[in-house]
Amino acid sequence: MVKHENFKTCDQSGFCKRNRQYADSAAAQGSAWISPYRIDSHTLRVKEGLVTATILKNIEGHSSVELPLTITFLRSGSVRIRVDEKKRQIGDIELRHGSQARKERYGGAGDWALVGDLVPAEITVASSDDEGLTIQYGREVDCKAHIKYLPFSIDFLRNETTHIKINGQGLMNVEHWRPQIEKQGNEPIESEEAQPLTIIEHAVDESTWWEEAFGGNTDSKPRGPESVGLDIAFPNYEHVFGIPEHAGPLSLKETRGGSGNYDQPYRLYNADVFEYEMDSPMTLYGSIPFMQAHRKDSSVGVFWLNAAETWVDIVKTKVSSNPLSLGIGAKTDTHTHWFSESGVMDLFVFLGPTPKEVMQSYAELTGLSQLPQQFAIAYHQCRWNYVTDEDVKDVDRKFDRFNIPYDVIWLDIEYTDGKKYFTWDSHTFPDPIGMGKQLDSHDRKLVAIIDPHIKNEGGYSVVDALKSKNLAVNNKDNSLYEGWCWPGSSHWIDCFNPAAIKWWQDLFRYSAFTGTASNTFIWNDMNEPSVFNGPETTMPKDNLHHGNWEHRDVHNLNGLTFVNATYNALLHRDPKSPRRPFVLTRAFFAGSQRMGATWTGDNQASWDHLVASIPMILANNIAGFPFVGADVGGFFGNPSKELLTRWYQAGAFYPFFRGHAHIDTRRREPYLAGEPYTQIITQALRLRYQLLPAWYTAFHEAATDGSPIVRPHYYVHPWDEKGFAVDDQFYIGNTGLLAKPVTTEGAESVDFYIPDEEKYYDYFDYTVVHGKGKTHKFHAPLDKIPLLMQGGHIIPRKDRPRRSSGLMRFDPFTLVVVPDNTGKAEGTIYVDDGESFDYQDGAYIHRQFFFDLTSQSLVSQDLGKTGKRSKEYQKTMATVRIEKIVVVGAPADWQSRTEVLATEEGAKQGRTVPLSWHAGEPGKAAWAVMRDPGLAIGARWKIDFS
DSSP: OOOGGGSOOGGGSHHHHHHHHHHHHHHHHGGGOOOSEEEEEEEEEEETTEEEEEEEEOOTTSOOEEEEEEEEEBTTSOEEEEEOOHHHHTTOSOOGGGOOSOSSOOOOHHHHHOOSOOOBOOOEEEEEETTEEEEEEOSSSOEEEEEETTTTEEEEEETTEEEEEESSSOOOEEOOOOOOEEOTTSOEEOOTTTSOOOTGGGGSOOTTSSOEEETTEEEOOTTOOOOEEEEEEETTOOEEEEOOOOSSOSSOOOSSOSTTOOSSOEEEOOOOOTTOOSSOOOOOSOOOOEEEEEETTEEEEEEEOOOSOEEEEEEEEEEOSOTTSTTTTOEEEEEEEEEESSSOEEEEEEOOSSHHHHHHHHHHHHOOOOOOOGGGGSEEEOOTTOOSHHHHHHHHHHHHHTTOOOOEEEEOGGGSBTTBTTOOOTTTOSOHHHHHHHHHTTTOEEEEEOOSEEEOOTTOHHHHHHHHTTOBOBOTTSSBOOEEETTEEEEEBOTTSHHHHHHHHHHTSTTTSTTOOTTEEEEEOSTTTOOTTSGGGSOOTTOBOGGGOBHHHHGGGHHHHHHHHHHHHHHTTSTTSOBOOOEEESSOOTTGGGSOEEEOOSOBSSHHHHHHHHHHHHHHHTTTOOOEEOEETOSBSOOOHHHHHHHHHHHTTSSSEEEOOOTTSOOOOGGGSOTTHHHHHHHHHHHHHHTHHHHHHHHHHHHHHOOOSEEOHHHHOTTOGGGTTOOSOEEETTTTEEEOOOOSTTOOEEEEEEOSSSOEEETTTOBEEOOTTEEEEEEOOTTOOOEEEETTEEEEEOOSOOSSGGGGTTOOEEEEEEOOTTSEEEEEEEEEOSSBSGGGGTOEEEEEEEEETTTTEEEEEEOOOOOTTHHHHHHHTTTOEEEEEEEETOOGGGTTOOEEEEEETTOSSOEEEEEEEEOOOTTBOOEEEEEEEEEETTSOEEEEOO
16 A cells, blocks of 8 residues: 655645635635736837747735746747746845755746757737736637736636636736745844745745655755745536546546535646555656637647646536526536646647647657657566576476467566666576567567666766766755665766766667667666655755756756656667667656656555546546556456456557566466466457557657547547546547456446437447447456447457567458448548657558448558658558458348448559358348458558449
């Protein structure tokens, strides 16, 4: 169980407690409360897509605090709101304890998280008076921002309806700089002149302004209190999603108590929380401060760009236009309250109006998900630890002996010489090159762990260089920081330092990291960072990074900077023929999706952790980091054979699919489960490999427009209110495949929720499931995977079982056509070499398929663009054919047909292809099969069924 005493609650986090008290005091005053923040209208300027002004924080009897404001209306349609503090900005403050930390508020999170177009757009001042002004903007929809001067607030409207309100409750709070004056006995006092406060600030706890103790560590806080807080409301929106990582439902809960609600805010503070608890807002390993709100046919979103410790409160209120209606017809407003410990206030607003458009806008800012090598989306076999190179080779051979496919085997920390990274234990791994060659013979890969803590041991060249080059994180005194992790005494590389990134890059050269080869890839763990003897199992907040920024300012970015360094190291490992890196990271922030994959951390071998994995993975997908999975089988503990089997069936639908286990658990490779379990697990693995073309196409879509790889109901059916909170079933990409893993012990059925009028078909036997807005019981004994195909789609797959995905590269394809109620279906396929960057020069196949029962045709059309490598790649794929086409729900009048006509562009004449029609059993659809139509996957062609 999680050790709660190691992690703060809101009451134990000084700035969280203060901001909550601030909100409580404001609420207690009701309508009498007026926010002390106002825009000085004399400073306001509107020019070239920018609104600039000074916000004045009013302090009764004292000078106002100046807060520079910039509102940027971006060409993407998004809006950026940024608030700084002038005194800190110009360095007009004094640091305590002789600290060398920076005086400014940290505003550099965007340097790491943002890659998109930040160019201002054309805007129009729709109206302006003494109370405020209204800006009209937007590319295709009518969007407005109504900026109110006193008190400062912004309402965002789309089509004359307010969708987002900023500071509508007046909870904006910028803790301005003030000096500390000591009493006798070293107790701080407030100077009436130097310690100005608003009336409401007198109501908050000041005991943690100047230092804060927790877990045996005292945070020196050289800049004093500096948190920023803001309320953001979503009028008429009941559901909000996102802000991973938490082990709770997809539709976020309220956090101010009440039946079924949380009493703690959602916390974003990357931490090593093993054996984490279920249904909790407690912080976990990663943080993405991006939230979406959704109601029928409308989505909006906000992105709080701050890398410091952050908390988010959520309260929902019923609003009725008729006080006598007793709640009937009432609408729900969702009020959120965001607060971070330090940094500038930096917020992005997205007005949608669809979930896809919100996701695309966010992806334009923070970057698209990496298009990985194909092996990375196949199955990974891992445990802590495979103990020798012979052990690895033995596992590899046994997968083959049992005809179980896999692509990657992993090494945890025990492969190293005394937990010194970039080394091998010469006794247990004397021949890593030979081990890699055996894996490579079946196109398999090796992943080795490399963590950010570097063992502090004399004569270890890596730590010696880290010290001599001053590339490590420093303590508050700006001396080398020493902490404790797996190797014992350790130092931490500071990947905010460009010189450290360059040095790290050199360590991965084959000549430096001997024993590695081109089929070796990397796992970055413990990069929150995890520090065993640190506060909350991490680094002290007053540690100093490159540029003398405090760790408190950049904590949630730390994992991103580390994986960024590793990604670039792998990218430069083969400079003449670079291949796409694969890096797994545990800690993440907005932007981490550009560099690899992540997983849900150290889960447990229990049914509730299997249940929780699905909404956790969906939350990451709709927060822009879709390449995510959970440890299949659970990391801690020993799963029953039923749980292990059901978890493999669920894991087959995780974007990142890896089995992993703790060093103290029993071995649980699939071939050890025994029958019938081994065979059932093998079937789940083969299903994943069969559908790799569909998965790879979904990954490509994510890498081109920011779409989730696995999609919740509200994303696919934004009009279906009954499905907004559904988070135990999901769609795979744009395939129409609807999965609902069995997550209950002993269950032999699941209840599928069907939102629309389309027919759905069992993937395996074509049983028809139909009925809008209803749940349908689906028979699912242990050997049955609940998977449906929605009418209207064409699904690409490969049906020949192989040992690894690399061996499938030139195998033929099967197309499964599932017509909708109008007799139409469509689908896409994306194919490239699965490893290089040649696709950026046109070396790929991207086809769209259309089926129409009315015109009795199936056609293939090109979606690709020609590049300098297009012809060369087309030649390599010229012999890759479609070997089978299956039409589910084939009409009865096809029963008498025995052949169809297939015509490929450039052929002199068409080719007749045998057709066989099969009647469906009761409750099941008929289907038709065409074998070997002789069509190239990359060609333009047509099949005529008439």
